[in-house]
Amino acid sequence: EPEVTQTPSHQVTQMGQEVILRCVPISNHLYFYWYRQILGQKVEFLVSFYNNEISEKSEIFDDQFSVERPDGSNFTLKIRSTKLEDSAMYFCASALGQETQYFGPGTRLLVL
Amino acid sequence: QKEVEQNSGPLSVPEGAIASLNCTYSDRGSQSFFWYRQYSGKSPELIMSIYSNGDKEDGRFTAQLNKASQYVSLLIRDSQPSDSATYLCAVHNNNDMRFGAGTRLTVKP
Numbered sequence: 001e002p003e004v005t006q007t008p009s010h011q012v013t014q015m016g017q018e019v020i021l022r023c024v025p026i027s028n029h030l031y032f033y034w035y036r037q038i039l040g041q042k043v044e045f046l047v048s049f050y051n052n053e054i055s056e057k058s059e060i061f062d063d064q065f066s067v068e069r070p071d072g073s074n075f076t077l078k079i080r081s082t083k084l085e086d087s088a089m090y091f092c093a094s095a096l097g098q099e100t101q102y103f104g105p106g107t108r109l110l111v112l
Numbered sequence: 113q114k115e116v117e118q119n120s121g122p123l124s125v126p127e128g129a130i131a132s133l134n135c136t137y138s139d140r141g142s143q144s145f146f147w148y149r150q151y152s153g154k155s156p157e158l159i160m161s162i163y164s165n166g167d168k169e170d171g172r173f174t175a176q177l178n179k180a181s182q183y184v185s186l187l188i189r190d191s192q193p194s195d196s197a198t199y200l201c202a203v204h205n206n207n208d209m210r211f212g213a214g215t216r217l218t219v220k221p
Contacts, residue, residue, distance in 0.1 A: 035211075042212065042213040042214065043202075043211040045208045045210060045211075048207040056206065056207035056208045091155055091156070099204055100146070100158060100161055101209065103156050104155060105155050106155050
């Protein structure tokens with residue numbers, strides 16, 4: 001069964017460094033999403049992406065964040081200058097239509 | 113502000129009982145509603161979706177939606193210890209999806 005994959009599974013970085021989190025959505029899916037979940041807290045929507053552009057973003061998704069679909073398979077989330085509070089699990093999700101989303105296993109980001 | 117509220121629990125039920133999980137949402141324009149299950153340290157796993165008022169059954173799971181009351185629920189019949197997890201209610205509107213904080217369910221053998 002096709003699934004969403006994410007790399008790396010864990011990332012440790014120093015405050016102020018740039019990180020790129022990678023996702024490979026399910027191959028025929030058209031809608032792509034990033035979420036984050038700070039330890040012990042709820043899953044928070046960051047951004048949705050369709051037809052090579054951002055379709056919606058939350059108040060969390062500020063200028064430090066960007067997303068890209070550089071080729072036909074990868075979907076990336078870049079954090080330009082990481083802060084301590086960016087430490088979280090980051091989930092990528094994809095959907096064929098606008099509704100049922102399938103989540104990847106996540107990348108656990110730790111900012112020191 | 114689009115809010116999704118759930119009772120955080122923990123909710124504890126004996127094996128074989130019915131577990132009832134509830135969720136309310138604030139955005140009346142919400143169109144689609146989902147229940148996800150999340151085991152500790154893992155990603156959310158879709159259990160059910162519901163789009164129109166009423167009940168929707170899938171195996172041991174029944175989702176109920178009442179848009180007038182802005183209320184969604186999930187019933188798990190014949191609960192098993194493997195159902196022990198955090199259950200997330202998610203509400204979709206246009207291009208974003210908002211999650212509740214989740215209800216932690218424990219099913220005791």
